[in-house]
Amino acid sequence: MNKTNYHSHCSFCDGRAPLEDFVKVAIAEGFTAYGVSSHAPLPFATHWSMEWEQMDDYLSECNRLKKKYAGQIELYVGLEIDYLNEESNPSIARFRELPLDYRIGSVHMLYDDNGDVVDIDCPSDVFRKLVDEHFGGDLVRVVHLYYDKLLRMIELGGFDILGHADKIHYNADCYRPGMLDEAWYDSLMHTYFSEIARRGYMVEINTKAYHQLGTFYPNERYWMLLKELGIRVLVNSDAHYPDRISNGRLEALQALRAVGYTTVMELHGGQWEEAPIGY
Secondary structure, three states: OEEEEOOOOOOOOOOOOOOOHHHHHHHHOOOOEEEEEEEEEOOOOOOOOOOOOOOHHHHHHHHHHHHHOOOOOEEEEEEEOOOOOOOOOOOHHHHHHHOOOEEEEEOEEEEEEOEEEEEOOOOHHHHHHHHHHHHHHOHHHOOOOOOOOHHHHHHHHHOOEEEOOHHHHHHHHHHOHHHHHHHHHHHHHHHHHHHHHHHHEEEEEEEOHHHHHOOOOOOHHHHOOOOHOOOOOEEEOEEEHHHHOOOOOHHHHHHHHOOOOOEEEEOOOEEEEEEEEOO
């Protein structure tokens, strides 16, 4: 029944409970596989990412739980790694050398003209203020900066799954309603997803915001394009609370079937495989 999830956070980063609490809920809900993907360390401290000093404890706890719950659920350890710049991204040796089962590549932050880091993964009202204060209200430029970073991350590699592939779309459309229907944006999306397909990455259908905002990442309007391009997909909840690990999962699976997908990717026995959609 496709009860898997590989994008999850816990108290090692900005998740709201210890990892074991997530594992217990996953087992209770009948999940066959579950992965944790804490926010990887950055060159500076944030309230939402790990520190390098935590890495050994993180890996040790994941391995402890793998052994403790062996036979009840398959547990996997990953990281969600940001593309920040050329020195901090999923492709660097320090991340590649970690004993992880998989890696998620994401973009959450941009640089403004002063070289300051701007976290654009925020509520829409905060996003509006950031665009106005740091980028002179030039939304189109901000959108291009975001996808430029994603395209560079895709070029460099070092990850398996593209995290919340177009997360900016919700905030951008709140800032300028109708932007998603503009020709330049549609063209940008076709270029972007075509490059993802050419490189062979898996794309998660991120369900975190579905119940709250009524949207998936990537936007459902592009799922037919993903299918046509042969992009492999998996459904992840990006859960920060144990009771939200299934949020939007059923709706996403049903919507995938509606556009012609018959399988999703699942990690079993340490190998990615296509699993029939059971809904």
